[in-house]
Amino acid sequence: MSAQLFVVSTPIGHLDDITYRAIDVLKSVKIIAAEDTRTSAQLLKHFNINTPLTACHDHNESNKIDQLIERLKNGEDMALISDAGTPLISDPGFKLVRAAQENDIRVIPVPGACAAIAALSAVGLPSDRFSFEGFLPSKQSQRLLNLEKLKDETQTMIIYEAPHRILECVKDMAQVFGADRSVGFAREITKTFETIKKMTLGELVDFVANDHNQQKGEIVLVIGGSVEEKDMEQEKLDKLLLRLLQDLSVKAASQLAADLTGIKKKIAYQRALELTQAND
Template identity: 50%
Template sequence: MSDSNGCLYIVPTPIGNLADITERSVQTLRAVDAIAAEDTRHSGQLLQHLGIRNELFALHEHNERQRAEQVVERLLQGQSIALISDAGTPLISDPGYVLVQQCRAEGIKVVALPGACAFVTALSAAGLPTDRFAFEGFLPAKPQQRRKRLQGLLSDTRTLVFYESPHRIVDCLADFVSEFGAERQLVLGRELTKTFETYLHGSIAEVQAQVLADSNQQRGEMVLVLAGAAAVAEDDVTPQALRTLTLLREHLPLKKAAALAAEIHGARKNNLYQLALEQDNQ
């Protein structure tokens, strides 16, 4: 790595409460030659609040590949540049991957600062297991693709974390009930660190009912923290039920095959379904 190269700083910004920005982040934003922001108008308000007047330019999902080359060139000339997103830690469901990848390829120093992150905030307050979790980001917008993604997560025993937009939250929760069942535990964190921060918790059906009953719960930025599937041991399912399921799968989709096998043998449909998925992944 050449000493003449500059440095790219990954700088988290508040997800709501402006007091959550760190002293180190403010010092870094003041010291760099320029700041790359997802939305210059949005970030301009934060920088104005902080009294920072450094050069500000846009780097977002639509121009990242083109703009990344320009940023890398500036860094190779010895400039220092900070990357920020609209809120939280850059690259977490936000642009920046292409730029960081190119910096690594060119031997440019990359320094990531710790700071605010919505899914970490929600996960720490959810009261669900955190020793193992999977961050899934935003689910697909199209219903069929969203349900397919959820089906692939049905047997995952880790706590699952999602981002969701307000105009899709009702449909998303309906798909949660459809694919995971009504009883699995769920926490919905909304408007985290902001004035109207709320946490809804209970079964999926209970959280869904609260959201449907109050239109205010359908507004703002949302994080969904879902309990993982219960581990299913093979001895919880009889060999006969498993054999029936195997035969039925040759002619039917797994969901229908599991339901029929469960009805024939008096077994739990979810156990059969999850066990089949676990075996498929082995």
């Protein structure tokens, strides 16, 4: 009978951020698949966990999947962990989880720390819509190309960056997104030198350039969406509705505006009402 694969989140810095459930699971499984067994060994030692470790990282995951799946099929419960945070979020593990699903092995998440969500929760930028973009390309030409594709996105964007590339990265962001774009800078979250600030990209370039300490550690960038795109779309809708309202009722104008723009009729109707009331 197949066993279960537990995807276990571990602390991103402060060891007290591990959950009781995560400790119980790591103690109870037969084996732990870890991104780096040396790093994970220190975590297990701290919590007196004696479960055997096996390496599962970017360089061996494809070759090791069959072996791990076989152990699961033979009834050995297994935990998957990364060096820090939630596995698969810019960390190894996707191939193993996919293989487990394909083999009808139950995959159970054990939630916990995640640097992306921790940063989003603290920087003070909109969190109702956001996308996780992971790490940008290391080569500047490819990085600029990616940023160009993202510059008109209206949702908040979360990006990881390596410390040795952070200054060049934020310079490229300021160039593509504009120096006035809002950004959250979260470094060494939950650790001794935790830094969480919200500013413009132009200000962030100066902040990082003038303080070499900000070019160290684990870094998360939270970039505000393009408000210009939102404002432009709103302006277009308002202009259309105002013209239609000269000859049509609110209901008819909003219906026609919805047909012409693809916007939901309910939104167009509400905006038409607001415009009508403002002009009364």
